[in-house]
Amino acid sequence: MLIFAIDNSQSMQPFKKLSEELINRAKETLGEYQPEFWTFGEKAAKDVHPDYSALRSDYANLIHAVTENYQVSDIGSLVILGDGLYNSGNDPVFESRALPFPVYTVGIGDTTLRTDAAILQINTNKTAYLDSYFPVDVELSFLKAGGNSLKFTVYQADKPIYETTVRIPSDKHFRQERISLKATQTGINNFTAVVESFPGEENTSNNRYDFSVHVISEKQKILVWQYGTHPDVSAIIQAIGHEKSYTWDLISGQEKEISFAEYDLVIMHQLPDENAANGALAEDLLKSRRPILFIVGQSTSIPRLNSLQAGVEFQPITGYEYANPILNSNFSLFSIEKEQQRTMANWPPLSVPFGEIELDGELQPLVRQRLQSIETDRPLLAAGRVQGVKRGFILGEGLWRWRMQNYLQNGSHQAFDYLIQKLVNYLILKPNEDNFNVFYQTEYAEDSPVIMQAELFNDSFEPVNTPEVHLSLTSDNGTNLSFTFDRTDMHYKLNMGNLDTGKYSFEAFVKLGETNYQETGSFQVSQLQLELARTNANFQVLYQIARNTGGQFYTTDAFNELIDKLKENEKLKVQKTRQLIFQDVIVMKWLFFFVLLLLCMEWFLRKYWGSY
Numbered sequence: 001m002l003i004f005a006i007d008n009s010q011s012m013q014p015f016k017k018l019s020e021e022l023i024n025r026a027k028e029t030l031g032e033y034q035p036e037f038w039t040f041g042e043k044a045a046k047d048v049h050p051d052y053s054a055l056r057s058d059y060a061n062l063i064h065a066v067t068e069n070y071q072v073s074d075i076g077s078l079v080i081l082g083d084g085l086y087n088s089g090n091d092p093v094f095e096s097r098a099l100p101f102p103v104y105t106v107g108i109g110d111t112t113l114r115t116d117a118a119i120l121q122i123n124t125n126k127t128a129y130l131d132s133y134f135p136v137d138v139e140l141s142f143l144k145a146g147g148n149s150l151k152f153t154v155y156q157a158d159k160p161i162y163e164t165t166v167r168i169p170s171d172k173h174f175r176q177e178r179i180s181l182k183a184t185q186t187g188i189n190n191f192t193a194v195v196e197s198f199p200g201e202e203n204t205s206n207n208r209y210d211f212s213v214h215v216i217s218e219k220q221k222i223l224v225w226q227y228g229t230h231p232d233v234s235a236i237i238q239a240i241g242h243e244k245s246y247t248w249d250l251i252s253g254q255e256k257e258i259s260f261a262e263y264d265l266v267i268m269h270q271l272p273d274e275n276a277a278n279g280a281l282a283e284d285l286l287k288s289r290r291p292i293l294f295i296v297g298q299s300t301s302i303p304r305l306n307s308l309q310a311g312v313e314f315q316p317i318t319g320y321e322y323a324n325p326i327l328n329s330n331f332s333l334f335s336i337e338k339e340q341q342r343t344m345a346n347w348p349p350l351s352v353p354f355g356e357i358e359l360d361g362e363l364q365p366l367v368r369q370r371l372q373s374i375e376t377d378r379p380l381l382a383a384g385r386v387q388g389v390k391r392g393f394i395l396g397e398g399l400w401r402w403r404m405q406n407y408l409q410n411g412s413h414q415a416f417d418y419l420i421q422k423l424v425n426y427l428i429l430k431p432n433e434d435n436f437n438v439f440y441q442t443e444y445a446e447d448s449p450v451i452m453q454a455e456l457f458n459d460s461f462e463p464v465n466t467p468e469v470h471l472s473l474t475s476d477n478g479t480n481l482s483f484t485f486d487r488t489d490m491h492y493k494l495n496m497g498n499l500d501t502g503k504y505s506f507e508a509f510v511k512l513g514e515t516n517y518q519e520t521g522s523f524q525v526s527q528l529q530l531e532l533a534r535t536n537a538n539f540q541v542l543y544q545i546a547r548n549t550g551g552q553f554y555t556t557d558a559f560n561e562l563i564d565k566l567k568e569n570e571k572l573k574v575q576k577t578r579q580l581i582f583q584d585v586i587v588m589k590w591l592f593f594f595v596l597l598l599l600c601m602e603w604f605l606r607k608y609w610g611s612y
Contacts, residue, residue: 001074002030002572003066007082007108008039008050009057015083015108016052022081022106022559023048029563033572038062042088042447055447055528057085059092059545063099064338075101076571079562080545083109083537090339093544102551102569104562109537113172115144117195118206126443127214127245128183134213138177138193143536146171150196154181156189166195183215188442188524190503210501212524214442220428222248223263227270227299231400236267236295238413239403239420246424257281260288265428270297270397272304279304286310291390291427297397302353311360311386312379312393314353322349323369323396325380331366332488333383334426336419343415347405350380350396357395360386362463362490366423383426388457390427436517438508443524446501450525454485454492456510456517463490469510476503501527 004026012019026035039047041054044065059080066078080103086092096103120139128134140152145168154162162179183189193209201207222240226233229252240246251258258281260266272282279301285292286308294310296302302314327341336344344367352369356378359365363384369376383392399416406416440452454469469485469492485492485508505522543553554562566572 001070001076002033002035002079002566003038003070003075003077004035004079004081005038005040005044005062005066006050007057007080008041008047008052009054009085010052011057011083011085012050012108013052014110018556019050019052019081019108022108022556025559026079026563030566033566038066040065055445056088057082058089059086059541060090060095061088063092063095067099072100076569077101077551077566078103079106079566080104080542081106081108082542083107084539084541085109085537086541093541093548096545096548099549101549103545103549104551104565105542105546105553106559106562107537107539107542107553107555109539111537111539113143113536114203115198115201116203116206117142117145117150117197117201118203119193119195119209120206122193122209122211124211124213127216129219129245130183130186130215130217133180133182136179136181136211138179138209140166140175140177140195142166142168142173142175144171145198146173148198150198152177152193152195154179155192155194161191181213183213186215186217188503188522189213189215190524210527212443212503212526216245219245219247220264221262222246222424222428223258223260223266224248224250225258225266225268225271226250226252227273227297228252230269230297232295232297232397233269235400235403235416236269236420239417240424242417243421243424246428258285260285260290263290265291265293265424267293267295269295270299272301272308273299274301274304279307282308289389291392293392293394293423293427295394295397295399296353298351311363311384311391312382312395313358315356315358317353317355319354320351321354321371323352323371323376323378323380324349325367326370326375328365328368331364333364333366334422336366336422340415340418343406343409344419346409347402348398350398350401352378352380352396360384362386363391363393381423383423385455385463388463392423392427435512435515436508436510436519438519438521440521440523442522443526444499446498446525446528448498450496450499450523452485452494452496452508454494454508454510454519455490456492456512458512464512465490465492467510467512469494469508471506471508473504473506475500499525501525 004023006019006023023037036046037048038044039050040058040062042056042058042061044062078101084107118141120141123137125134147168149165149167152164152166153160162181166175181191190210190212193211195207197204197207224233224237237248237250240248266285268282272279292310298320302317306313325344325347327336327344359379359382363382363386365379365382367381369378369380379393380396381394385391403413403416406413435457438452438454444450456464456469458464465487471483471485471494473481473483483494483496485494503522503524506520508519510517539553546553552565
């Protein structure tokens with residue numbers, strides 16, 4: 001099997017003609033080997049017609065896609081045509097080390113350094129608090145500009161709010177500038193960073209970078225109520241501690257009274273227990289209609305938990321066993337990235353109650369249980385709404401092992417923290433409970449669809465989706481669009497597709513009986529500038545990928561040498577086969593009559609010669 005993969009990102013547009021010439025040459029000279037062609041940007045797919053419009057380059061995703069779609073033993077060679085510039089996904093040099101087949105790379109692009117000032121990336125918090133300062137990390141690059149100075153400015157609403165002069169000591173200079181900006185108004189605040197351009201600079205599209213920050217007025221409070229000291233609680237607190245939009249309190253054991261109304265989310269670890277007082281407090285918590293995350297362990301009183309009717313009911317359990325996590329691909333309340341899914345697949349098992357588990361109809365399992373080699377429908381982690389209130393359940397003990405395994409795998413706790421933060425973010429969102437809620441992100445990338453979800457409850461807080469939900473969308477340039485949500489189960493979903501960059505405000509409204517409900521909000525669609533940041537190719541990445549796999553790097557001038565090399569590959573030899581066709585003699589009538597004729601002639605001749 002011979003596979004060709006072509007970089008389909010925007011940075012390849014200036015070399016579109018050259019790339020297509022190489023593809024056509026490969027088709028003509030290697031047609032007998034029946035090569036398959038792929039394109040890749042952020043995602044990889046079988047495609048022989050690249051349009052060079054992708055806004056991201058993810059070489060690692062290509063490697064994963066190829067190994068997942070073919071038996072690696074059938075792959076003779078993979079040929080990658082690209083500029084070596086990747087700006088999404090994992091390091092492809094690292095990912096290529098485990099490949100059992102050779103990867104040949106062809107460098108397309110210009111490695112010549114030209115005078116250029118660029119803002120490569122801006123990293124900042126997604127949220128900030130009103131009247132506080134938040135950090136902004138700016139990555140600047142300057143090529144062939146040693147000895148010069150340029151002005152760097154940050155604007156808000158076309159007014160400069162920060163300005164500095166950057167001195168450039170050498171012709172190849174990278175600089176990281178950390179600045180602090182003040183959040184002066186609630187809602188989405190848009191900023192534009194600009195670095196001055198040189199006279200005659202060819203590429204000025206990377207001199208400007210737009211970013212936004214969601215400013216809120218106050219932090220949200222989380223109560224962690226634990227049965228007793230446990231490493232699982234420490235793992236959760238460390239995960240949510242990275243979120244500066246949260247504050248948390250920790251209490252242990254039996255409490256006479258807790259003011260649950262002060263908190264936006266309550267995390268209950270191994271509670272309710274056998275203590276009747278804690279059981280009464282748990283009932284008060286449910287009456288307060290606060291979002292709750294239940295974490296079940298061996299100290300949890302399963303009968304008391306069942307009696308709360310919190311959304312999960314255990315059948316009589318006979319002990320505890322170990323269950324590995326299996327991610328549910330149909331979970332829709334929030335998304336889990338593919339890299340996260342691959343990491344979670346190797347996490348150790350949790351100690352779970354042995355018995356059947358029933359979930360309330362509005363709850364969705366995010367993770368299911370695998371008992372040794374048997375995949376089950378039993379939930380291990382679930383979330384959703386119960387009677388209009390958000391609930392989350394982690395039905396096992398040993399989360400700290402997940403966090404440790406994550407560090408052993410990747411050298412960081414990022415995947416575990418990301419999972420807990422996603423779950424907590426879902427549960428804590430919209431603390432001001434309402435009959436009509438709309439869920440959305442405050443920022444979308446221009447290559448991502450704008451998706452919203454909505455839910456509607458009657459006065460008994462039972463979900464309904466009979467009436468239509470409408471949405472009016474207004475862009476910052478005055479364009480108005482109207483949408484109607486689709487019904488999904490007992491909820492609503494709206495996919496507006498990809499929108500132009502800019503700020504949008506919306507009004508969603510629905511009428512239930514004689515009551516009108518309305519939700520308003522705003523979000524930002526941000527421009528992706530990843531493919532514009534760097535213009536000179538990075539052939540070193542391509543060289544290292546080829547070297548890791550026993551392949552070879554080629555320039556475009558040596559493409560014919562690559563073709564000759566591929567023809568020498570024994571695994572790519574054209575397979576010539578001989579096909580044997582078997583057919584029943586009875587269907588060959590001419591042969592039957594021919595044999596009959598010979599028998600008749602034999603009988604006649606024997607009779608004639610007196611042999612009988």
